[in-house]
Amino acid sequence: MNKLTLALTGNPNAGKTTLFNALTGARQHVGNYPGVTVERKEGEYKKDNFQAVIVDLPGTYSLTAYSEEEVVARDFIANEKPAVVINIIDAANLERNLYLTSQLLELKIPLVVALNMIDVAKDRGIDIEVAKLAALLGVPVLPIVARTGQGLDALMTAAQDMVEGRIAPPDPAKVKISYGEDIDQTLLLMTDLIREKALFGGKYPSRWIAVKIVENDESLIREVAAADPDLGERLKIEADKVADHLMKTFDTYPEAVIADHRYGFIKGILKSGIITHHYDKNRLYTSDRIDKVLTQRFAGPLIMLLTLFSIYQITFSLSALPIAGVETVFSWISTLVDGLLADGALKSMLISGVIDGVGGVMGFVPLIMLMFFCIAILEDSGYLARVAFMMDRIFRIFGLHGSSVMAFIVSGGIAGGCAVPGVMATRTLRSPKERMATLLTVPFMNCGAKLPILALLIGAFFAEHQALYMFAFTLLSWVVALVAAKILRMTVLRGAPTPFVMELPPYRFPTFNGLMIHTWERTWQYIKKAGTVILLISIILWAMMTYPGLSPEKKAQYSKERAQVNALYESDSEEATKLFLKIDNQQQALTLRNSIAGRIGIAMEKVTWLSGFEWRTNIALLGGFAAKEVVVSTLGTAYSMGDVDPEASTSLGQRLARDAAWSPLVALSALLFMMFYAPCFVTVVCIARESGSWNWAIFSILYSTTFAFILATSVYQIGRLLGF
Amino acid sequence: MKRISLRKMAKNQQGTITAVKVAGDLGRRIRDMGLVTGTEIMIQGRAPLNDPVALRIRGNTLTLRNNEADHIEVEVDE
Numbered sequence: 053m054n055k056l057t058l059a060l061t062g063n064p065n066a067g068k069t070t071l072f073n074a075l076t077g078a079r080q081h082v083g084n085y086p087g088v089t090v091e092r093k094e095g096e097y098k099k100d101n102f103q104a105v106i107v108d109l110p111g112t113y114s115l116t117a118y119s120e121e122e123v124v125a126r127d128f129i130a131n132e133k134p135a136v137v138i139n140i141i142d143a144a145n146l147e148r149n150l151y152l153t154s155q156l157l158e159l160k161i162p163l164v165v166a167l168n169m170i171d172v173a174k175d176r177g178i179d180i181e182v183a184k185l186a187a188l189l190g191v192p193v194l195p196i197v198a199r200t201g202q203g204l205d206a207l208m209t210a211a212q213d214m215v216e217g218r219i220a221p222p223d224p225a226k227v228k229i230s231y232g233e234d235i236d237q238t239l240l241l242m243t244d245l246i247r248e249k250a251l252f253g254g255k256y257p258s259r260w261i262a263v264k265i266v267e268n269d270e271s272l273i274r275e276v277a278a279a280d281p282d283l284g285e286r287l288k289i290e291a292d293k294v295a296d297h298l299m300k301t302f303d304t305y306p307e308a309v310i311a312d313h314r315y316g317f318i319k320g321i322l323k324s325g326i327i328t329h330h331y332d333k334n335r336l337y338t339s340d341r342i343d344k345v346l347t348q349r350f351a352g353p354l355i356m357l358l359t360l361f362s363i364y365q366i367t368f369s370l371s372a373l374p375i376a377g378v379e380t381v382f383s384w385i386s387t388l389v390d391g392l393l394a395d396g397a398l399k400s401m402l403i404s405g406v407i408d409g410v411g412g413v414m415g416f417v418p419l420i421m422l423m424f425f426c427i428a429i430l431e432d433s434g435y436l437a438r439v440a441f442m443m444d445r446i447f448r449i450f451g452l453h454g455s456s457v458m459a460f461i462v463s464g465g466i467a468g469g470c471a472v473p474g475v476m477a478t479r480t481l482r483s484p485k486e487r488m489a490t491l492l493t494v495p496f497m498n499c500g501a502k503l504p505i506l507a508l509l510i511g512a513f514f515a516e517h518q519a520l521y522m523f524a525f526t527l528l529s530w531v532v533a534l535v536a537a538k539i540l541r542m543t544v545l546r547g548a549p550t551p552f553v554m555e556l557p558p559y560r561f562p563t564f565n566g567l568m569i570h571t572w573e574r575t576w577q578y579i580k581k582a583g584t585v586i587l588l589i590s591i592i593l594w595a596m597m598t599y600p601g602l603s604p605e606k607k608a609q610y611s612k613e614r615a616q617v618n619a620l621y622e623s624d625s626e627e628a629t630k631l632f633l634k635i636d637n638q639q640q641a642l643t644l645r646n647s648i649a650g651r652i653g654i655a656m657e658k659v660t661w662l663s664g665f666e667w668r669t670n671i672a673l674l675g676g677f678a679a680k681e682v683v684v685s686t687l688g689t690a691y692s693m694g695d696v697d698p699e700a701s702t703s704l705g706q707r708l709a710r711d712a713a714w715s716p717l718v719a720l721s722a723l724l725f726m727m728f729y730a731p732c733f734v735t736v737v738c739i740a741r742e743s744g745s746w747n748w749a750i751f752s753i754l755y756s757t758t759f760a761f762i763l764a765t766s767v768y769q770i771g772r773l774l775g776f
Numbered sequence: 777m778k779r780i781s782l783r784k785m786a787k788n789q790q791g792t793i794t795a796v797k798v799a800g801d802l803g804r805r806i807r808d809m810g811l812v813t814g815t816e817i818m819i820q821g822r823a824p825l826n827d828p829v830a831l832r833i834r835g836n837t838l839t840l841r842n843n844e845a846d847h848i849e850v851e852v853d854e
């Protein structure tokens with residue numbers, strides 16, 4: 053027997069996630085709907101003799117085709133025919149929430165209404181006659197408090213009763229919403245046409261299809277045209293006729309009339325003594341009083357900056373210790389492998405490829421967890437919506453959305469973030485184009501891994517003005533990211549801004565459980581997805597930097613040098629250690645030069661001389677694609693070559709400053725390139741995941757590298773002309 | 777009584793929506809969020825840069841941008 057499926061639907065912020073978690077506990081599975089980036093959450097419910105799979109549909113205000121979410125929700129209900137749809141509504145915001153309910157009723161599906169947040173409603177002096185409401189809607193209505201679990205058993209019993217036929221599904225006669233004479237007439241006509249042709253084999257009720265067409269619902273109109281072009285044409289003619297008529301006589305759109313009547317229907321229900329307000333409706337609640345301060349003209353932005361900054365501080369300082377812990381564990385494993393295996397390709401691959409690669413990814417985990425925990429607090433408490441509200445005016449100039457600010461800050465808006473959680477933080481954005489633009493530009497910010505590069509080069513070449521340069525580069529990253537977003541929004545991501553019409557939900561205390569589930573869900577996805585691909589890439593990069601290796605003669609020469617050292621000094625003496633290290637370094641550097649990566653680096657000089665980079669820099673940049681941290685260490689290896697003076701234990705910075713291939717101008721060009729070229733691979737994987745396609749990820753690599761190259765080249769060439 | 781655009785309303789001013797003159801996605805979104813003819817609203821405040829605006833509607837708060845508010849016509853007391 054197939055498992056029963058129940059679907060949860062409701063407005064955003066109605067408490068759907070809380071209910072879902074309460075019903076399914078830890079038995080959850082998160083995936084994506086095919087082709088779109090909307091999350092699909094499934095969980096199992098089990099109690100006594102009732103067992104079902106619960107699908108958490110995306111939160112929507114309506115069932116039009118306004119957003120991907122709404123289409124997903126509608127298609128799921130129509131195509132997968134869940135045994136019962138549970139519609140969760142917010143008792144403290146009944147009128148607006150019933151708007152979705154009224155549309156679900158028209159779909160004539162088995163529906164149970166969960167009246168959530170009755171505790172909040174009670175606090176606000178709102179009384180609701182549940183039995184009467186149920187009678188008027190023609191479906192069971194069960195009062196619940198999702199947060200405490202109150203009423204959940206009764207809710208599930210009602211659902212079970214409906215599945216097993218003890219409660220009749222909704223009575224269509226009861227919920228026939230009238231849309232005014234003109235539209236009703238047209239609907240009648242259209243319904244007949246649809247019924248005659250048995251459109252979609254009865255997947256949707258005929259009247260509902262008619263309403264959607266009159267409402268000018270593009271996605272459904274397309275569906276109809278695909279199924280029966282002729283019928284689609286005829287229906288469209290009818291719909292256009294009534295639209296014309298309404299425009300001429302009332303100067304209005306059919307969509308507006310339909311929405312007005314839906315709200316009229318809801319008002320009619322609520323007027324019949326179902327809801328009593330004990331206080332003035334416009335009374336300010338605690339939440340509004342908090343808002344008076346938190347969104348105040350001067351205090352608001354200040355508090356926001358402080359909040360964002362402290363999140364940043366908290367995550368990066370608290371995660372330092374666990375990150376060090378993870379790194380210790382991996383270096384310990386590394387040592388273990390080192391001791392267990394004989395020298396050779398396998399050992400080198402395990403250590404430099406697998407352990408370093410996986411370790412690099414796992415090292416981010418504490419950071420990501422903490423960051424998501426903080427974001428979850430902001431999100432669940434309702435503060436994030438206020439941040440969007442305050443920042444929208446500025447971000448809109450660049451074609452972004454107020455909610456983008458979080459992603460930018462996290463990625464390194466205040467130098468030292470990380471683009472990985474930044475990219476993942478775009479999930480809280482509900483506007484697809486703005487979200488994509490954010491996703492593609494946040495990697496420009498100065499993440500923590502770019503800081504060592506900045507520090508190295510600024511320290512070596514611009515030591516007198518270190519702080520100034522650091523600040524200027526942070527500012528520059530903002531300018532570049534925002535301008536790039538604007539350009540993207542004017543080209544590949546062109547399109548009208550997504551409406552900002554948004555809810556400011558009342559402030560609520562987040563529940564610990566909710567926070568934990570939120571945090572873990574996202575962290576786990578990161579570990580799983582990034583971990584597997586990264587492993588592969590780091591093995592490839594390792595191979596590129598190792599093979600084909602040195603010729604036997606060269607190897608023999610280094611062995612001979614070592615033997616000489618052994619002959620001259622005690623094997624544990626300081627001199628011997630120093631000399632061994634030097635020989636090791638030289639051998640490594642030469643291996644690197646001879647490797648595939650080295651050859652690519654040399655080949656790339658044909659292009660990169662334009663921006664002043666020689667092959668050693670090129671290899672470092674190539675390595676930086678795996679992780680930006682690699683840039684400094686690869687530079688270290690590459691520039692240790694040919695250092696003849698055994699006494700000179702110069703730092704990398706000093707070595708670069710002395711090297712003929714480098715100059716302040718080259719350093720500036722290299723800095724600009726490293727700040728803006730391709731994001732590191734972990735970020736790229738996340739971009740692919742979050743955007744739902746590898747095309748975007750590849751696009752991100754190409755456009756940012758091209759941009760960085762043009763920038764670096766211009767600076768270098770102009771600098772040369774000016775005589776620097 | 778007079779009719780003005782929602783953008784012109786002052787803080788704490790109350791009014792009743794008389795028309796939402798926009799079709800397409802924006803119109804749909806506005807209506808889905810409950811801003812339909814006959815709805816009473818009150819301006820709760822504005823963002824620090826004066827845009828977007830926060831409205832009180834049926835005991836809850838909605839925000840929208842000024843250029844979106846332009847499409848909404850409201851009847852207000854003098």
Ligand SMILES: Nc1nc2c(ncn2[C@@H]2O[C@H](COP(=O)(O)OP(=O)(O)OP(=O)(O)O)[C@@H](O)[C@H]2O)c(=O)[nH]1
Binds near residue numbers: 064200561
């Ligand atoms: N007081 C009270 N708070 C609740 C209740 N149900 C949920 N909440 C809180 O309401 C907030 C929003 O709940 P969610 O479950 O995240 O809402 P949602 O509908 O999933 O919202 P989206 O995730 O935005 O789609 C959370 O802070 C919950 O803790 C309830 O019955 N009473």
